[in-house]
Amino acid sequence: MMTQQARLARISAEFQAIYGTPPSAIVRAPGRVDLMGSHTDYNMGFVMTMPIDRDTWLAVRPRDDREVHLRSHNLAGHSQFSLHEIKHDPQVEWSNYVRGVARFMPNESLVGFDGLIDSTVPFGSGLSSSAALEMATVAAFLHLGDLSMDPVQMAIIGQRAENEFVGVKTGILDQYSSALGQTGCALQLDCRHLTSEPIPIDRSLAVVICNTNFKRQLVGSEYDDRRAQCLEGVYILRQHDPTIEALRDVTVAQFAEFSAEMPPIIAKRCRFIIEENQRVQQLADALAANDQHTLWQLFADSYNGARDLFEISVPAMDAMIAAMRSAPGSVAARQTGAGFGGCMVALVEQERVAEFSAYVAQTYRATTQIEPEIYAVSASAGAGLLQ
Numbered sequence: 461m462m463t464q465q466a467r468l469a470r471i472s473a474e475f476q477a478i479y480g481t482p483p484s485a486i487v488r489a490p491g492r493v494d495l496m497g498s499h500t501d502y503n504m505g506f507v508m509t510m511p512i513d514r515d516t517w518l519a520v521r522p523r524d525d526r527e528v529h530l531r532s533h534n535l536a537g538h539s540q541f542s543l544h545e546i547k548h549d550p551q552v553e554w555s556n557y558v559r560g561v562a563r564f565m566p567n568e569s570l571v572g573f574d575g576l577i578d579s580t581v582p583f584g585s586g587l588s589s590s591a592a593l594e595m596a597t598v599a600a601f602l603h604l605g606d607l608s609m610d611p612v613q614m615a616i617i618g619q620r621a622e623n624e625f626v627g628v629k630t631g632i633l634d635q636y637s638s639a640l641g642q643t644g645c646a647l648q649l650d651c652r653h654l655t656s657e658p659i660p661i662d663r664s665l666a667v668v669i670c671n672t673n674f675k676r677q678l679v680g681s682e683y684d685d686r687r688a689q690c691l692e693g694v695y696i697l698r699q700h701d702p703t704i705e706a707l708r709d710v711t712v713a714q715f716a717e718f719s720a721e722m723p724p725i726i727a728k729r730c731r732f733i734i735e736e737n738q739r740v741q742q743l744a745d746a747l748a749a750n751d752q753h754t755l756w757q758l759f760a761d762s763y764n765g766a767r768d769l770f771e772i773s774v775p776a777m778d779a780m781i782a783a784m785r786s787a788p789g790s791v792a793a794r795q796t797g798a799g800f801g802g803c804m805v806a807l808v809e810q811e812r813v814a815e816f817s818a819y820v821a822q823t824y825r826a827t828t829q830i831e832p833e834i835y836a837v838s839a840s841a842g843a844g845l846l847q
Contacts, residue, residue, distance in 0.1 A: 461580060461835075467517070468846075471533065475519045475576045478531055483519035483576070485603055489595035489843035490515040491581035491588045492637035493669060493796050493805050495646055495747075496758065497740045498766055501631025503690050503733050504652040504706035506740040508659065508747075509633060510667060511641025512837040516579040516592035517846065520600045523572040528562065530555050533578040543570050548625075557590050560621025561597040571604040582833070584675045586797020590626075591634030594618035595843035598639075603845055611639040611842060612654050629684055641842035648744050652708060659743075661839075662750035665791060666808045670784055670820055671833040674776035674801035683798050686729060686770065693730035696722050707733045732769035736762060752791050755807055759792035760785075772799025776828055780804050783823035789816040808836075 462470075468486070475483045490511040497507030523529070529540040532554060539555035541547065546563045549555045562570060577596075581589040598614045601607070618635035622628050636649055636656070645658040661667070690707055697704050700718055704710055707730055715734050719727040739758050746754040763781055767773040777795060784793035784804060789812025796805040808816045817834040824832050 467578065471517060471519050471576060471578045474533060474578075475521075475574075478576060479521065479529075479574045481521060484521045485600075486517055486519045486846040487596050487599040487603060487844065488515050488517045488846045489592045489599060489638045490641050490840040491592045492634060492641070493587060493667065493803070493837065494633065495667070495796075495805060495807075496736070496743045496762060496794070497633070497649075498736060498762065498772070498795060498797075498799065499686060499690075499770065500708070500733055500736050500740065501633035501649075501651045502629070502687055503631075503708055503737075505708040505733065505737040507633050507649045507651060508646055508740050508743050509637040509649055510646040510661075510837075511637045511840045511842060512587065512667075512669075513840045514580045514582070514587060514669075514837060515840065516577065516581055516589065516596045518593075518596040518600050519576045519578070520573040520604060522604050523574060526570070526572040528558065528572050529574045530558060531576050533576065534583070535577075543567060543572055554593070556626050557593045557621060558597045560625030561594050561617060562601070563625050564617045564620045565598065565601055566607075569605050569607055570601050573600065573604055575600065582671060582803070584802065585671055586795075586799075586802030587669070588634035588638060588797070590622060590628075591618055591638045594621055594635060595638040599843045599845065612636070614843065615639040615654075629687055639842050641840050643841045644839050646747065646839060648740065652706070657744075659747055661747050664750060664810055665747075666810045666813050666836045667838070668806045668808045668813060668816065668834065668836050669796075670780055670793075670804040670806060670824075672776040672780050672801055672804065672824075672828075673830050673832055674774060682772075682800065686772070689726055689729040690733060693722060693726045696726070697730075708737060710734055712738070728769040728771075732765045735765060755792040759794040759807070763794040766795050766799055770799070774799075774801050776801060776830065777804065779827040780820070780824050780832070783820045783827070786823070787816045787819040788812055 537552035539552040615635035791807040
């Protein structure tokens with residue numbers, strides 16, 4: 461990956477070539493990897509998330525006509541819209557994440573801009589490229605308008621943009637991670653109360669992304685089906701305990717008592733979420749203590765549940781997890797993001813990252829004939845002005 465200085469020079473030169481002047485500012489927002497907590501966020505549960513040093517930059521220069529003009533270094537097309545009338549762009553769909561943010565920001569205070577997007581977060585991979593773009597957009601509007609906003613509110617605006625404008629019913633995990641990241645630690649996020657606790661990761665462990673390069677698409681996928689199935693489970697359980705508002709509120713004992721009343725597929729979905737919430741809370745101590753036996757078991761149970769109970773794995777993911785588990789230096793391995801392809805995540809002994817990466821790439825390639833991407837990441841600060 462190119463240095464920050466080289467990337468800064470490239471985006472500045474490209475901006476000037478497109479718009480005729482250099483940018484006045486560059487904002488950034490990180491992607492994220494969840495170390496534990498698949499699909500628990502929209503069930504008001506817990507997630508162990510880590511904002512990463514793969515991020516989205518947005519170079520901007522203010523306009524005086526309240527229009528937003530957008531181009532991307534990574535994706536084709538260009539789009540423009542007026543802050544007075546924000547509509548979908550059916551041709552340049554990536555622009556709708558920016559439009560959605562503008563729709564839910566305090567509109568009368570917004571300043572239009574020329575913008576150029578440059579992202580090192582791989583698209584459609586489960587590392588939250590859309591949330592990184594949303595949070596970079598919020599940061600741009602705040603900077604240009606000389607506005608301030610609580611980072612949690614930034615995350616809420618990004619989630620609304622994705623839910624209500626783009627049309628993907630995600631939880632708040634991605635946006636929260638991108639807005640509130642802290643350098644050097646994971647965040648144990650409580651998705652109901654929108655609070656988090658920094659969790660240190662033992663320095664002997666590296667976090668390694670293993671991208672299957674099997675692309676997934678959340679819009680129109682089975683993601684919304686899983687969410688609806690979880691809600692159906694809550695409805696059934698509420699007949700016995702009206703205080704249950706989400707699967708986060710269900711104990712293992714309650715589930716064991718009443719799961720027989722659920723259709724089998726609903727029971728499977730609920731069991732995964734209830735057990736996954738427990739794993740998130742167990743992970744904090746295991747990470748800090750570098751308890752490698754517990755780490756292996758938690759990650760293995762999470763992937764096995766995602767495959768067998770929540771059914772979000774695909775053959776490419778199964779091939780990748782087999783390679784990751786058998787690789788030298790592997791401490792733990794599991795899925796990340798929504799599943800159905802995209803990225804996986806491993807904890808690896810620091811001194812064996814290169815060996816691990818080479819083995820996983822070779823083994824996965826031989827099994828699938830797909831070229832993966834394997835790279836270590838570190839915990840990153842949240843969205844804001846590029847320093």
